[in-house]
Amino acid sequence: MTKNIRFMETVLRDGQQSLIATRMHTKDMLPIIKAMDNAGYAALEVWGGATFDACVRYLNEDPWERLRAIKKLAKNTPLQMLLRGQNLLGYRHYADDVVAEFVKKSVENGIDIVRIFDALNDTRNIEVAIKATKEAGGHAQAALSYTTSPVHTVDYFVNLAKDLADMGADSICIKDMAGVLTPQACFDLVSRIKQTITLPLQVHTHATSGISEMTYLKAAEAGADIIDTAISPFAGGTSQPATASVALALEDLGFETGLNMEKISEIADHFRPLRDQYRAEGLLDPKVQDTEPRTLIYQVPGGMLSNLLSQLKEKGLEDLYDEVLAEIPRVRKDLGYPPLVTPLSQMVGTQAMLNIVIGERYKMIPNEIKDYVRGKYGKAPVPIAIDIQQLIIGDEEPMTIRPADLIPNELPTLREEIKQYAKSDEDVLLYAMFPQLGMDFLGRREDPFYDVPIQSVNVSIDM
Numbered sequence: 001m002t003k004n005i006r007f008m009e010t011v012l013r014d015g016q017q018s019l020i021a022t023r024m025h026t027k028d029m030l031p032i033i034k035a036m037d038n039a040g041y042a043a044l045e046v047w048g049g050a051t052f053d054a055c056v057r058y059l060n061e062d063p064w065e066r067l068r069a070i071k072k073l074a075k076n077t078p079l080q081m082l083l084r085g086q087n088l089l090g091y092r093h094y095a096d097d098v099v100a101e102f103v104k105k106s107v108e109n110g111i112d113i114v115r116i117f118d119a120l121n122d123t124r125n126i127e128v129a130i131k132a133t134k135e136a137g138g139h140a141q142a143a144l145s146y147t148t149s150p151v152h153t154v155d156y157f158v159n160l161a162k163d164l165a166d167m168g169a170d171s172i173c174i175k176d177m178a179g180v181l182t183p184q185a186c187f188d189l190v191s192r193i194k195q196t197i198t199l200p201l202q203v204h205t206h207a208t209s210g211i212s213e214m215t216y217l218k219a220a221e222a223g224a225d226i227i228d229t230a231i232s233p234f235a236g237g238t239s240q241p242a243t244a245s246v247a248l249a250l251e252d253l254g255f256e257t258g259l260n261m262e263k264i265s266e267i268a269d270h271f272r273p274l275r276d277q278y279r280a281e282g283l284l285d286p287k288v289q290d291t292e293p294r295t296l297i298y299q300v301p302g303g304m305l306s307n308l309l310s311q312l313k314e315k316g317l318e319d320l321y322d323e324v325l326a327e328i329p330r331v332r333k334d335l336g337y338p339p340l341v342t343p344l345s346q347m348v349g350t351q352a353m354l355n356i357v358i359g360e361r362y363k364m365i366p367n368e369i370k371d372y373v374r375g376k377y378g379k380a381p382v383p384i385a386i387d388i389q390q391l392i393i394g395d396e397e398p399m400t401i402r403p404a405d406l407i408p409n410e411l412p413t414l415r416e417e418i419k420q421y422a423k424s425d426e427d428v429l430l431y432a433m434f435p436q437l438g439m440d441f442l443g444r445r446e447d448p449f450y451d452v453p454i455q456s457v458n459v460s461i462d463m
Helices: 011-020 026-037 051-059 063-073 096-108 127-135 154-166 183-196 212-222 243-252 261-280 302-314 318-334 344-358 367-374 386-393 411-417 425-433 435-444
Strands: 006-009 043-048 079-083 113-116 139-145 171-175 201-204 226-229
Touching (some): 006 011, 006 243, 011 043, 011 051, 011 079, 026 043, 026 063, 026 261, 043 051, 051 063, 051 425, 063 079, 079 096, 096 113, 096 411, 096 425, 113 127, 139 154, 154 171, 154 183, 171 183, 183 201, 183 212, 201 212, 212 226, 212 243, 243 261, 302 344, 318 344, 344 367
Parallel strands (some): 006 043, 006 226, 079 113, 113 139, 139 171, 201 226
16 A cells, blocks of 8 residues: 655745744745746745744845745645744734734735644634634644643643644644654654544654654654655755655655655755855854754754844854753743743743843843733643742733733724825735834835835845
Protein backbone atom coordinates (compact mmCIF):
# COMPACT_ATOMS: atom_id res chain seq x y z
CA MET A 1 0.00 0.00 0.00
CA THR A 2 1.40 3.39 -1.04
CA LYS A 3 1.98 5.84 1.81
CA ASN A 4 1.33 9.52 1.06
CA ILE A 5 2.79 12.59 2.74
CA ARG A 6 2.31 16.10 1.36
CA PHE A 7 4.43 19.22 1.90
CA MET A 8 3.61 22.85 2.67
CA GLU A 9 6.33 25.32 1.63
CA THR A 10 7.08 28.03 4.21
CA VAL A 11 9.82 30.14 2.56
CA LEU A 12 7.53 33.08 1.83
CA ARG A 13 6.33 33.31 5.44
CA ASP A 14 7.81 31.30 8.29
CA GLY A 15 11.06 30.40 6.57
CA GLN A 16 12.04 33.99 5.97
CA GLN A 17 10.42 35.17 9.21
CA SER A 18 12.60 32.80 11.22
CA LEU A 19 15.88 33.62 9.45
CA ILE A 20 15.70 37.24 8.28
CA ALA A 21 12.98 38.67 10.56
CA THR A 22 10.47 38.78 7.68
CA ARG A 23 12.39 41.30 5.58
CA MET A 24 11.94 39.60 2.19
CA HIS A 25 10.57 42.00 -0.42
CA THR A 26 7.62 41.11 -2.61
CA LYS A 27 9.72 41.82 -5.71
CA ASP A 28 12.02 38.96 -4.66
CA MET A 29 9.09 36.55 -4.40
CA LEU A 30 7.04 37.14 -7.52
CA PRO A 31 9.44 35.80 -10.19
CA ILE A 32 9.36 32.29 -8.71
CA ILE A 33 5.67 31.98 -7.78
CA LYS A 34 4.66 30.18 -10.99
CA ALA A 35 7.35 27.54 -10.45
CA MET A 36 6.23 27.12 -6.83
CA ASP A 37 2.65 26.82 -8.01
CA ASN A 38 3.60 23.88 -10.24
CA ALA A 39 5.92 22.06 -7.83
CA GLY A 40 3.28 19.81 -6.27
CA TYR A 41 2.99 21.45 -2.85
CA ALA A 42 -0.12 20.87 -0.74
CA ALA A 43 -0.09 24.61 -0.01
CA LEU A 44 2.16 27.67 -0.01
CA GLU A 45 2.37 29.65 3.21
CA VAL A 46 2.57 33.22 1.97
CA TRP A 47 0.93 35.54 4.49
CA GLY A 48 0.09 36.20 8.11
CA GLY A 49 2.41 35.87 11.07
CA ALA A 50 4.78 38.83 11.05
CA THR A 51 4.57 39.49 7.28
CA PHE A 52 1.81 42.06 7.67
CA ASP A 53 3.73 44.05 10.27
CA ALA A 54 7.04 43.85 8.40
CA CYS A 55 5.51 45.01 5.11
CA VAL A 56 4.24 48.19 6.70
CA ARG A 57 6.97 48.79 9.29
CA TYR A 58 10.11 48.02 7.29
CA LEU A 59 9.43 47.42 3.60
CA ASN A 60 7.03 50.24 2.65
CA GLU A 61 4.75 47.65 1.06
CA ASP A 62 1.01 47.09 1.25
CA PRO A 63 0.53 43.54 2.59
CA TRP A 64 -2.83 43.25 0.83
CA GLU A 65 -1.14 44.08 -2.47
CA ARG A 66 1.45 41.38 -1.80
CA LEU A 67 -1.27 38.80 -1.28
CA ARG A 68 -3.15 39.80 -4.42
CA ALA A 69 0.04 39.80 -6.49
CA ILE A 70 0.94 36.27 -5.35
CA LYS A 71 -2.61 34.98 -5.89
CA LYS A 72 -2.60 36.30 -9.45
CA LEU A 73 0.37 34.03 -10.23
CA ALA A 74 -0.59 30.98 -8.16
CA LYS A 75 -3.42 29.31 -10.07
CA ASN A 76 -3.21 25.74 -8.77
CA THR A 77 -1.85 25.62 -5.24
CA PRO A 78 -3.81 26.77 -2.17
CA LEU A 79 -2.39 29.81 -0.39
CA GLN A 80 -2.16 29.60 3.38
CA MET A 81 -1.78 32.15 6.15
CA LEU A 82 -1.15 32.13 9.90
CA LEU A 83 -3.69 33.94 12.10
CA ARG A 84 -3.34 34.50 15.83
CA GLY A 85 -7.01 33.92 16.64
CA GLN A 86 -8.55 36.91 18.38
CA ASN A 87 -5.18 38.72 18.07
CA LEU A 88 -5.36 38.47 14.25
CA LEU A 89 -1.98 39.80 13.09
CA GLY A 90 -1.60 42.44 15.79
CA TYR A 91 -0.65 42.23 19.43
CA ARG A 92 -3.93 42.66 21.26
CA HIS A 93 -7.39 41.14 21.20
CA TYR A 94 -9.75 42.68 18.66
CA ALA A 95 -13.52 42.89 18.72
CA ASP A 96 -15.44 40.10 17.03
CA ASP A 97 -16.54 42.37 14.16
CA VAL A 98 -12.89 43.16 13.31
CA VAL A 99 -11.94 39.47 13.46
CA ALA A 100 -14.80 38.47 11.16
CA GLU A 101 -14.07 41.25 8.68
CA PHE A 102 -10.34 40.57 8.61
CA VAL A 103 -10.86 36.87 7.92
CA LYS A 104 -13.46 37.63 5.24
CA LYS A 105 -11.13 40.05 3.43
CA SER A 106 -8.18 37.66 3.73
CA VAL A 107 -10.16 34.98 1.90
CA GLU A 108 -11.50 37.45 -0.65
CA ASN A 109 -7.98 38.66 -1.45
CA GLY A 110 -6.58 35.19 -2.06
CA ILE A 111 -6.15 33.10 1.09
CA ASP A 112 -7.54 29.56 0.84
CA ILE A 113 -6.40 28.05 4.15
CA VAL A 114 -6.36 29.97 7.44
CA ARG A 115 -4.25 28.36 10.15
CA ILE A 116 -5.71 29.67 13.40
CA PHE A 117 -4.05 29.35 16.79
CA ASP A 118 -4.18 30.86 20.23
CA ALA A 119 -1.03 31.42 22.23
CA LEU A 120 -2.64 29.88 25.33
CA ASN A 121 -4.62 27.16 23.53
CA ASP A 122 -7.72 28.91 24.87
CA THR A 123 -10.38 27.74 22.41
CA ARG A 124 -12.56 30.74 23.28
CA ASN A 125 -10.02 32.87 21.42
CA ILE A 126 -10.26 30.73 18.27
CA GLU A 127 -13.97 30.12 17.78
CA VAL A 128 -14.87 33.41 16.04
CA ALA A 129 -12.02 33.10 13.52
CA ILE A 130 -12.97 29.47 12.71
CA LYS A 131 -16.59 30.45 12.13
CA ALA A 132 -15.62 33.48 10.02
CA THR A 133 -13.24 31.42 7.86
CA LYS A 134 -15.92 28.85 7.08
CA GLU A 135 -18.52 31.52 6.37
CA ALA A 136 -16.10 33.19 3.94
CA GLY A 137 -15.58 29.89 2.09
CA GLY A 138 -12.08 29.25 3.40
CA HIS A 139 -10.54 26.17 4.98
CA ALA A 140 -10.23 26.60 8.76
CA GLN A 141 -7.16 24.82 10.10
CA ALA A 142 -7.03 24.92 13.90
CA ALA A 143 -3.57 24.67 15.44
CA LEU A 144 -2.42 23.23 18.74
CA SER A 145 0.35 25.43 20.14
CA TYR A 146 2.70 22.63 21.17
CA THR A 147 4.85 22.92 24.24
CA THR A 148 5.91 20.80 27.19
CA SER A 149 5.15 21.35 30.84
CA PRO A 150 3.55 19.42 33.69
CA VAL A 151 0.13 20.10 32.15
CA HIS A 152 0.93 19.81 28.42
CA THR A 153 0.63 16.04 28.07
CA VAL A 154 -0.41 13.88 25.09
CA ASP A 155 -3.87 13.57 26.65
CA TYR A 156 -4.08 17.37 26.93
CA PHE A 157 -3.38 17.87 23.22
CA VAL A 158 -5.59 14.99 22.06
CA ASN A 159 -8.51 16.45 24.01
CA LEU A 160 -7.73 19.89 22.59
CA ALA A 161 -7.73 18.50 19.03
CA LYS A 162 -11.12 16.89 19.67
CA ASP A 163 -12.51 20.17 21.03
CA LEU A 164 -11.30 22.04 17.93
CA ALA A 165 -12.80 19.41 15.64
CA ASP A 166 -16.11 19.77 17.47
CA MET A 167 -15.89 23.55 16.92
CA GLY A 168 -15.89 23.02 13.15
CA ALA A 169 -12.21 22.96 12.20
CA ASP A 170 -11.56 21.50 8.73
CA SER A 171 -8.10 20.21 9.69
CA ILE A 172 -5.76 20.20 12.67
CA CYS A 173 -2.13 21.32 12.90
CA ILE A 174 0.38 20.42 15.59
CA LYS A 175 2.25 23.72 15.71
CA ASP A 176 5.67 23.18 17.28
CA MET A 177 6.95 26.73 17.07
CA ALA A 178 10.08 26.10 19.15
CA GLY A 179 11.32 22.83 17.66
CA VAL A 180 10.82 20.91 20.89
CA LEU A 181 8.56 18.14 19.56
CA THR A 182 10.74 15.06 19.94
CA PRO A 183 10.39 12.13 17.52
CA GLN A 184 8.71 9.77 19.98
CA ALA A 185 6.41 12.46 21.34
CA CYS A 186 5.44 13.30 17.75
CA PHE A 187 4.72 9.66 16.94
CA ASP A 188 2.60 9.23 20.05
CA LEU A 189 0.68 12.48 19.54
CA VAL A 190 0.02 12.01 15.82
CA SER A 191 -1.04 8.40 16.37
CA ARG A 192 -3.45 9.31 19.17
CA ILE A 193 -4.98 12.24 17.27
CA LYS A 194 -5.47 10.14 14.12
CA GLN A 195 -7.17 7.48 16.25
CA THR A 196 -9.45 10.07 17.85
CA ILE A 197 -10.59 12.30 14.98
CA THR A 198 -10.91 11.88 11.21
CA LEU A 199 -9.70 15.33 10.11
CA PRO A 200 -6.49 15.81 8.10
CA LEU A 201 -3.50 16.38 10.38
CA GLN A 202 -0.55 18.64 9.60
CA VAL A 203 2.71 18.87 11.57
CA HIS A 204 4.79 22.03 11.85
CA THR A 205 8.19 22.19 13.53
CA HIS A 206 11.49 24.10 13.41
CA ALA A 207 15.01 22.82 12.88
CA THR A 208 16.38 24.86 15.79
CA SER A 209 17.18 21.98 18.12
CA GLY A 210 18.54 19.62 15.46
CA ILE A 211 15.86 16.91 15.67
CA SER A 212 13.30 18.09 13.11
CA GLU A 213 14.04 15.56 10.37
CA MET A 214 13.63 12.69 12.84
CA THR A 215 10.42 14.26 14.08
CA TYR A 216 9.04 14.44 10.54
CA LEU A 217 9.98 10.82 9.86
CA LYS A 218 7.99 9.71 12.90
CA ALA A 219 5.14 12.05 11.89
CA ALA A 220 5.00 10.36 8.49
CA GLU A 221 5.16 6.89 10.02
CA ALA A 222 2.33 7.76 12.41
CA GLY A 223 0.06 8.89 9.57
CA ALA A 224 0.39 12.68 9.39
CA ASP A 225 -1.06 14.04 6.15
CA ILE A 226 1.12 17.15 5.61
CA ILE A 227 4.42 18.47 6.98
CA ASP A 228 5.85 21.99 6.74
CA THR A 229 9.29 22.51 5.16
CA ALA A 230 11.33 25.38 3.70
CA ILE A 231 13.28 25.43 0.45
CA SER A 232 16.93 24.68 1.24
CA PRO A 233 18.47 28.21 1.05
CA PHE A 234 16.02 29.34 3.75
CA ALA A 235 15.94 26.08 5.72
CA GLY A 236 17.66 24.87 8.86
CA GLY A 237 18.53 26.72 12.02
CA THR A 238 15.48 28.51 13.34
CA SER A 239 13.54 27.79 10.12
CA GLN A 240 12.03 24.48 8.97
CA PRO A 241 14.01 21.50 7.65
CA ALA A 242 14.80 21.54 3.94
CA THR A 243 12.04 20.56 1.54
CA ALA A 244 14.18 18.55 -0.90
CA SER A 245 16.16 16.71 1.76
CA VAL A 246 13.09 15.53 3.68
CA ALA A 247 11.22 14.67 0.49
CA LEU A 248 14.05 12.58 -0.96
CA ALA A 249 14.52 10.73 2.32
CA LEU A 250 10.82 9.94 2.65
CA GLU A 251 10.52 8.90 -0.99
CA ASP A 252 13.40 6.48 -0.42
CA LEU A 253 11.35 5.00 2.41
CA GLY A 254 8.36 4.41 0.15
CA PHE A 255 6.34 7.58 0.68
CA GLU A 256 4.69 9.45 -2.20
CA THR A 257 5.24 13.20 -1.81
CA GLY A 258 3.72 14.52 -5.03
CA LEU A 259 6.63 16.95 -5.42
CA ASN A 260 8.28 17.74 -8.76
CA MET A 261 11.96 17.65 -7.78
CA GLU A 262 13.03 19.55 -10.91
CA LYS A 263 10.79 22.44 -9.87
CA ILE A 264 12.06 22.18 -6.30
CA SER A 265 15.62 22.55 -7.63
CA GLU A 266 14.57 25.57 -9.71
CA ILE A 267 13.00 27.17 -6.65
CA ALA A 268 16.17 26.59 -4.61
CA ASP A 269 18.24 28.19 -7.38
CA HIS A 270 16.06 31.30 -7.19
CA PHE A 271 16.34 31.73 -3.43
CA ARG A 272 20.05 30.90 -3.05
CA PRO A 273 21.39 34.28 -4.30
CA LEU A 274 18.66 36.07 -2.34
CA ARG A 275 19.84 34.39 0.85
CA ASP A 276 23.39 35.54 0.10
CA GLN A 277 22.13 39.06 -0.58
CA TYR A 278 20.24 39.26 2.71
CA ARG A 279 23.28 37.88 4.51
CA ALA A 280 25.47 40.58 2.94
CA GLU A 281 22.95 43.20 4.10
CA GLY A 282 23.30 41.93 7.67
CA LEU A 283 19.74 40.57 7.89
CA LEU A 284 20.81 36.93 8.17
CA ASP A 285 22.67 36.52 11.44
CA PRO A 286 24.82 33.35 11.60
CA LYS A 287 23.47 32.58 15.07
CA VAL A 288 19.98 31.82 13.75
CA GLN A 289 21.44 29.15 11.44
CA ASP A 290 23.09 27.30 14.30
CA THR A 291 21.82 24.03 15.73
CA GLU A 292 20.91 24.80 19.32
CA PRO A 293 20.11 21.78 21.52
CA ARG A 294 19.42 24.15 24.40
CA THR A 295 16.15 24.95 22.63
CA LEU A 296 14.85 21.71 24.14
CA ILE A 297 15.41 23.32 27.54
CA TYR A 298 14.51 26.96 26.86
CA GLN A 299 11.69 26.26 24.35
CA VAL A 300 12.38 29.50 22.52
CA PRO A 301 10.87 29.60 18.99
CA GLY A 302 13.04 30.46 16.01
CA GLY A 303 11.61 33.89 15.26
CA MET A 304 11.93 34.81 18.93
CA LEU A 305 15.61 33.85 18.96
CA SER A 306 16.46 36.08 16.00
CA ASN A 307 14.39 39.01 17.28
CA LEU A 308 15.79 38.70 20.82
CA LEU A 309 19.34 38.74 19.52
CA SER A 310 18.51 41.74 17.32
CA GLN A 311 17.07 43.70 20.28
CA LEU A 312 20.10 43.00 22.46
CA LYS A 313 22.46 44.03 19.65
CA GLU A 314 20.63 47.33 19.21
CA LYS A 315 21.28 48.04 22.88
CA GLY A 316 24.88 46.80 22.74
CA LEU A 317 24.02 44.01 25.18
CA GLU A 318 24.49 40.90 23.06
CA ASP A 319 26.86 39.52 25.73
CA LEU A 320 23.75 38.97 27.90
CA TYR A 321 22.15 36.68 25.30
CA ASP A 322 22.80 33.42 27.17
CA GLU A 323 21.66 34.85 30.50
CA VAL A 324 18.38 36.05 28.97
CA LEU A 325 17.83 32.62 27.40
CA ALA A 326 18.31 30.98 30.79
CA GLU A 327 15.80 33.38 32.38
CA ILE A 328 13.04 32.63 29.87
CA PRO A 329 11.96 29.24 31.32
CA ARG A 330 11.95 30.74 34.81
CA VAL A 331 9.61 33.53 33.73
CA ARG A 332 7.48 31.02 31.83
CA LYS A 333 7.04 28.89 34.95
CA ASP A 334 6.12 31.98 36.98
CA LEU A 335 3.41 32.83 34.42
CA GLY A 336 1.73 29.42 34.34
CA TYR A 337 3.67 27.77 31.50
CA PRO A 338 2.26 29.72 28.52
CA PRO A 339 3.42 28.30 25.17
CA LEU A 340 6.11 30.53 23.70
CA VAL A 341 4.34 31.70 20.58
CA THR A 342 3.33 35.21 19.45
CA PRO A 343 2.38 37.32 21.32
CA LEU A 344 3.32 35.41 24.50
CA SER A 345 6.83 34.67 23.22
CA GLN A 346 7.58 38.38 22.82
CA MET A 347 6.04 39.16 26.19
CA VAL A 348 7.92 36.47 28.10
CA GLY A 349 11.12 37.31 26.22
CA THR A 350 10.80 41.00 27.04
CA GLN A 351 10.18 40.28 30.73
CA ALA A 352 13.18 37.93 30.84
CA MET A 353 15.34 40.55 29.15
CA LEU A 354 14.23 43.25 31.61
CA ASN A 355 14.92 40.95 34.56
CA ILE A 356 18.51 40.39 33.39
CA VAL A 357 19.32 43.86 32.06
CA ILE A 358 17.99 45.64 35.17
CA GLY A 359 19.47 43.03 37.48
CA GLU A 360 16.34 42.57 39.58
CA ARG A 361 13.46 40.26 38.66
CA TYR A 362 10.14 42.02 37.98
CA LYS A 363 11.51 45.43 38.94
CA MET A 364 9.97 46.63 35.68
CA ILE A 365 6.87 44.90 34.34
CA PRO A 366 5.42 45.71 30.87
CA ASN A 367 1.70 46.45 30.67
CA GLU A 368 1.26 43.41 28.41
CA ILE A 369 2.48 41.10 31.18
CA LYS A 370 0.12 42.77 33.64
CA ASP A 371 -2.77 42.31 31.22
CA TYR A 372 -1.86 38.65 30.74
CA VAL A 373 -1.96 38.06 34.50
CA ARG A 374 -5.28 39.95 34.60
CA GLY A 375 -6.65 37.36 32.16
CA LYS A 376 -7.00 39.73 29.21
CA TYR A 377 -5.26 37.28 26.85
CA GLY A 378 -7.18 34.23 28.06
CA LYS A 379 -6.74 31.51 30.61
CA ALA A 380 -3.22 30.51 31.66
CA PRO A 381 -2.52 26.78 31.21
CA VAL A 382 -1.65 26.51 34.92
CA PRO A 383 -2.99 28.88 37.59
CA ILE A 384 -0.44 31.59 38.34
CA ALA A 385 0.94 31.41 41.88
CA ILE A 386 -0.66 33.96 44.21
CA ASP A 387 2.66 35.54 45.17
CA ILE A 388 3.57 36.12 41.50
CA GLN A 389 0.08 37.40 40.78
CA GLN A 390 0.27 39.91 43.64
CA LEU A 391 3.77 40.97 42.61
CA ILE A 392 2.51 41.83 39.12
CA ILE A 393 -1.06 43.14 39.61
CA GLY A 394 -1.39 43.55 43.37
CA ASP A 395 -4.82 42.74 44.78
CA GLU A 396 -6.68 42.92 41.45
CA GLU A 397 -8.95 39.98 40.67
CA PRO A 398 -8.13 38.35 37.32
CA MET A 399 -11.04 38.07 34.89
CA THR A 400 -12.47 34.69 33.95
CA ILE A 401 -14.72 35.49 30.96
CA ARG A 402 -13.67 35.37 27.30
CA PRO A 403 -11.50 38.50 26.88
CA ALA A 404 -13.21 39.64 23.67
CA ASP A 405 -16.58 39.71 25.45
CA LEU A 406 -15.43 42.99 26.99
CA ILE A 407 -14.58 44.58 23.63
CA PRO A 408 -17.47 46.39 21.87
CA ASN A 409 -17.62 46.47 18.08
CA GLU A 410 -14.73 48.51 16.71
CA LEU A 411 -15.20 48.77 12.94
CA PRO A 412 -17.43 51.89 12.89
CA THR A 413 -14.95 53.81 15.04
CA LEU A 414 -11.96 52.60 13.04
CA ARG A 415 -13.60 53.62 9.76
CA GLU A 416 -14.30 57.07 11.11
CA GLU A 417 -10.76 57.53 12.46
CA ILE A 418 -9.03 56.64 9.18
CA LYS A 419 -11.62 57.91 6.66
CA GLN A 420 -9.22 60.62 5.46
CA TYR A 421 -6.81 58.02 4.06
CA ALA A 422 -8.70 54.73 3.76
CA LYS A 423 -9.80 53.84 0.24
CA SER A 424 -11.01 50.33 1.04
CA ASP A 425 -12.02 47.99 3.83
CA GLU A 426 -8.51 46.54 3.58
CA ASP A 427 -7.05 49.95 4.40
CA VAL A 428 -9.27 50.16 7.49
CA LEU A 429 -8.06 46.75 8.62
CA LEU A 430 -4.43 47.72 8.03
CA TYR A 431 -5.03 50.71 10.30
CA ALA A 432 -6.79 48.46 12.84
CA MET A 433 -3.72 46.20 13.12
CA PHE A 434 -1.20 49.01 13.61
CA PRO A 435 -2.90 52.39 14.15
CA GLN A 436 0.09 54.76 14.13
CA LEU A 437 2.11 52.80 11.59
CA GLY A 438 -0.98 52.29 9.46
CA MET A 439 -1.92 55.95 9.44
CA ASP A 440 1.64 56.95 8.53
CA PHE A 441 1.74 54.33 5.76
CA LEU A 442 -1.63 55.26 4.29
CA GLY A 443 -0.78 58.95 4.57
CA ARG A 444 2.48 58.50 2.66
CA ARG A 445 0.53 56.77 -0.07
CA GLU A 446 -1.06 60.14 -0.87
CA ASP A 447 2.38 61.33 -1.98
CA PRO A 448 2.46 61.25 -5.82
CA PHE A 449 5.92 59.67 -5.69
CA TYR A 450 4.62 56.74 -3.63
CA ASP A 451 2.35 55.26 -6.28
CA VAL A 452 4.76 52.90 -8.03
CA PRO A 453 4.29 49.22 -8.96
CA ILE A 454 4.78 46.91 -5.99
CA GLN A 455 7.35 44.88 -7.92
CA SER A 456 9.71 47.85 -8.01
CA VAL A 457 9.40 48.94 -4.40
CA ASN A 458 12.73 48.44 -2.69
CA VAL A 459 12.79 51.21 -0.11
CA SER A 460 13.31 50.11 3.49
CA ILE A 461 11.86 52.49 6.03
CA ASP A 462 12.53 51.73 9.70
CA MET A 463 10.03 53.59 11.85
